[in-house]
Amino acid sequence: MERRRFDNGSAPSSICNNRHSNVKDRTMIFKRLVPAAILVAALSIPPSTSAHAEADAESLVDALNAIFGKHDGLRAAHTHGFCVKGSFTPTAEAASLSKAPHFNSKTPVNVIGRFSMGGGAPDASNAQKDNVRGLALHFDIGGGNTTDLVMISAPVFVAKDPDQFLTLLTTVATKDKDKIGAFFKANPNATRQAEWLNARPVPASYATVNYWGVHVFTLTNAEGKKQVIKYKALPVGGEVGLSDDEAKAKDPDFYRPELKERLAKGPAEFTLTAILGEPGDPADDPTAFWPEDQRKSVTLGTISITDFEDDKTCDAGIFDPTNIADGIEGPANDKIFPMRSAAYGVSFARRTK
């Protein structure tokens, strides 16, 4: 399958060029831009809590591989997962926030999605508590184009910028408890996600947990009015978790049969909402919480997952957070955001070569 994209020219840098045909080229350009010596230097930075690791897409993917191993044909992160399909039906209110086609469609738009476990372990257990679940979506916006939304089951990420993420990964790769402990002590923002996850039960299903887009987006409507938001998808049937004992008794791969059983009875639905930002809400730090319960939100529509899809459909491209339709903009100064696109391109090039 051709990877379809919406090309609105809003990619944050030339490295993150959004054309499908350029995914491999993009990696090539990247390789040309980064002299080998710098790459080697980046890879050989001794893990340290104080070292300032210079991250780039290649070194981040290498660092993920150093922890989780290289697995031919598989993603370097969110490796354990599967592909699904369904639709998205926007509310009338969605158009008041954004002119993006899927928020203005009079009929449901087709969706291809992928549920996954965080990290690069192909056998990451579905019963793991301190790990995020992922929900990545391509919305079909017509003309062979898509707009993407890539979410996790926590409101925050583990690093505020690529350098901090690389230092975290290289420190974890040492398996040295003292170094790892010192890193988290020196970088308390990197502990927020795990604290958040550990305070909640293991989700009983990929379909019974909230997902967040984590980054801050700006929506623009047809009149040119802008609104800063964060995406949150809430399961229509509410959140359902397992007790620690129930989770312990589960098969490590229990989410697939669980979803099969669920879908036999009807679609797995999520309400996609936009949490409305207010002046002063942090916009460029994906480890920073918003006070969600003190913010208004607008319901954008319903994501309806109806069936499994051949994994090849999801593996034929990347779910790229920067692949977004006109009417949606990514954060201007959040360095993680464009780096994701570049790192996913590197992972894609490696898993398809």
Ligand code: HEM
């Ligand atoms: C610089 C920071 C990050 C790096 C280096 C990184 C790295 C990666 C890589 C290499 C992949 C596999 C891509 C592929 O082969 O298709 C991936 C997938 C994914 N990442 Fe990230 N990531 C980062 C930040 C984030 C953040 C902030 C989120 C939060 C929403 C996130 C959520 C996901 C999800 C849900 C997937 C799975 C997509 C799929 O199912 O194909 N990542 N990440």
